[in-house]
Amino acid sequence: MASIPLVRPGMLRECWAFRDFILESVRRDFVSRYLGTKLGFFWAIAQPLTMILIYTLVFAEIMKPALPGHPSRFAYSIYLCAGILTWQLFSELLNRSVGVFVHNAGLLRKVNLPKLALPVIVALSGLTNFAVILALFLGFLVAIGSFPTESLLAVIPLLALVVALALGLGVFLGTINVFYRDVGQTMSMLLQFWFWLTPIVYAPRALPGPFVQIVAWNPMSPIVTFAQTIFLEDRVPAWSLLLYPTAVAAVFLLLGLFAFRSLSGEIVDEL
Amino acid sequence: MGHVRARGLGKGYKRYPRKWGRAAEWVGLGVHHQLAWVLRDVSFDIAAGEAVGIVGANGAGKSTLLKLVTGTVRPTAGTYETGGRVAALLELGIGFHPEFTGRQNVYMAGNIMGISRERIESSMGEIEDFAEIGDYIDQPVRTYSSGMQVRLAFSVATAIRPDILVVDEALSVGDTYFQHKSFDRIRRFRDQGTTLLFVSHSPGAVKTLCDRALLLDHGVLLRDGAPDAVLDYYNALIAAQRDEYEIRQGDARSGRGTRSGTAEASIESVEMRVGGQPASSVRSGQAVSFRVRMVARAPLPELTVGVLVRDRLGNDVFGTNTHHLGLGRTNIAAGEPMWVDFDFPALNLGVGSYSVSTALHTLDTHIVSNFDWWDRAFVFQVVAGAAPTSVGVAVLDVSARWSDAEERAANSRAVEGAGLDG
Numbered sequence: 001m002a003s004i005p006l007v008r009p010g011m012l013r014e015c016w017a018f019r020d021f022i023l024e025s026v027r028r029d030f031v032s033r034y035l036g037t038k039l040g041f042f043w044a045i046a047q048p049l050t051m052i053l054i055y056t057l058v059f060a061e062i063m064k065p066a067l068p069g070h071p072s073r074f075a076y077s078i079y080l081c082a083g084i085l086t087w088q089l090f091s092e093l094l095n096r097s098v099g100v101f102v103h104n105a106g107l108l109r110k111v112n113l114p115k116l117a118l119p120v121i122v123a124l125s126g127l128t129n130f131a132v133i134l135a136l137f138l139g140f141l142v143a144i145g146s147f148p149t150e151s152l153l154a155v156i157p158l159l160a161l162v163v164a165l166a167l168g169l170g171v172f173l174g175t176i177n178v179f180y181r182d183v184g185q186t187m188s189m190l191l192q193f194w195f196w197l198t199p200i201v202y203a204p205r206a207l208p209g210p211f212v213q214i215v216a217w218n219p220m221s222p223i224v225t226f227a228q229t230i231f232l233e234d235r236v237p238a239w240s241l242l243l244y245p246t247a248v249a250a251v252f253l254l255l256g257l258f259a260f261r262s263l264s265g266e267i268v269d270e271l
Numbered sequence: 272m273g274h275v276r277a278r279g280l281g282k283g284y285k286r287y288p289r290k291w292g293r294a295a296e297w298v299g300l301g302v303h304h305q306l307a308w309v310l311r312d313v314s315f316d317i318a319a320g321e322a323v324g325i326v327g328a329n330g331a332g333k334s335t336l337l338k339l340v341t342g343t344v345r346p347t348a349g350t351y352e353t354g355g356r357v358a359a360l361l362e363l364g365i366g367f368h369p370e371f372t373g374r375q376n377v378y379m380a381g382n383i384m385g386i387s388r389e390r391i392e393s394s395m396g397e398i399e400d401f402a403e404i405g406d407y408i409d410q411p412v413r414t415y416s417s418g419m420q421v422r423l424a425f426s427v428a429t430a431i432r433p434d435i436l437v438v439d440e441a442l443s444v445g446d447t448y449f450q451h452k453s454f455d456r457i458r459r460f461r462d463q464g465t466t467l468l469f470v471s472h473s474p475g476a477v478k479t480l481c482d483r484a485l486l487l488d489h490g491v492l493l494r495d496g497a498p499d500a501v502l503d504y505y506n507a508l509i510a511a512q513r514d515e516y517e518i519r520q521g522d523a524r525s526g527r528g529t530r531s532g533t534a535e536a537s538i539e540s541v542e543m544r545v546g547g548q549p550a551s552s553v554r555s556g557q558a559v560s561f562r563v564r565m566v567a568r569a570p571l572p573e574l575t576v577g578v579l580v581r582d583r584l585g586n587d588v589f590g591t592n593t594h595h596l597g598l599g600r601t602n603i604a605a606g607e608p609m610w611v612d613f614d615f616p617a618l619n620l621g622v623g624s625y626s627v628s629t630a631l632h633t634l635d636t637h638i639v640s641n642f643d644w645w646d647r648a649f650v651f652q653v654v655a656g657a658a659p660t661s662v663g664v665a666v667l668d669v670s671a672r673w674s675d676a677e678e679r680a681a682n683s684r685a686v687e688g689a690g691l692d693g
Contacts (some may be wrong), residue, residue: 021382037369110365111383112342265345
């Protein structure tokens, strides 16, 4: 088994040959959510818009929590939205890639598709949804006059890291999920804990002693902090902050590819 | 391009008796599974452009073999190789989403097969024409009738001629008209050099479409050769299995027709024999005999045996009995096995499926005393024979002549002249 290369050039070529399938699936994913509605695309915007408005209203006007060192009354709303947006991308990608083979069982049983095209679809489709939300969020930042002009581009490598982390872990667990469906169930539960172990709602400084270490082990913590710094302070933090999550993502990717390569032949047998 | 080569091909599914056996294997704790083989050591070479029928009973491994050829399932043992693009007509409508329009679904269905958007775009007109669904192409697929869906799906699946086409005949495509149209397309692909792999239960289709047949039985390739020879072997195999079934099932034949009677005499078996061998299909116009085996349970003063051939829809086609044939038998002892052969020198029935019902009674009808009446005791197929193509249950002797007006006039003058002379 060790002699199998993790990435066979053929795998990439096959995915490329099915690029139209990938693009069409991403498009269909996006469109099918609002099919049959009269307002169509509006609903794609409505949900994240509501989220941003509620957080702004609740935290800037009603509860007014103070974020130390940030006098702006929108500071906490920005902090929260930056964290939640990043987290949503991560959790959507992770959740969907854990279920990707099981949910496409019908297709995999009947058609000879490059299976790795499916996580690629998940990634692109997740990023499409994210792009809509991000655009809204940026619109909101323009409206309140704190658009992160200086540091916005740093979001791109950050997103790439989120995708790598979620997909690496997702494909690994998604492969195992084919054989032990308990994995999918466990994962959606675990994600709720994981959310609260990431400094999204709270500031890491506010944590009591024992939790500091747990949060520090969480590879999503530095990623979220990075995003929050960009949007709140318009400043690119030290890139070294991302070293640890990058290493974890690399390990997950290797694990994911290894599990997939070893078991991909049996996936269809089991579905 | 277009060849298929299998060497020692086998497929076994892993069965884990214990829940965590698989996980234990992953972490290197020995082997915890058994292999359940559904296909074993299958080797064959199919040259480009050959049309090969694959026959075998349910569970013989036909679909597994097709899945291996199309690449959805990986072999457990052996190797296979296919040259060129493989298209499968195993299940239609994969990737169809009811809320999207026909046109949108055509793109998706094509993409799933690895056909690029541009190629679908350029064949869109042809796909629409072939499916014959008119304006519905821009309506959501949920508004389609099932026939329309299937027509559209077939059109996409066959829009671009593949190097290898895998067809499951169980997939009947729409109404009779479209069935013919789709078969024409398959035949045209074959003539243009597409290799055809064709799974079928109907001997007729394999004989007309294929130049070779593979017979699978319990996962093993039993025969590989000319369709006629392979199908004959297959029929004999089914007949043997059916006999076992009958013995096992006794009189409680759930799948068969009803039986009734006083059981003073009972039918043991009914079979069709072609050339002295049991068969389940016959060429139109071929000589056959129906053999009815029976046994009297009590001494009988008189016994008549009748047979009735019905078509697929249950209409009587032809029936007779030994009484009508002047062969009534009298004074029969109990326990004596007997049989009657109804010999047809030429069974001039049209292509299709027929059943034989048989009855044991006295004199000319079963109304007086009915010992054993067995509806649809036996089902057989009539495939095309030497006679020119025709429709209907009867194949009548026929010829035709062309005439035109002048010739007719000339003929009638000649007749008149002859009349005058005489």
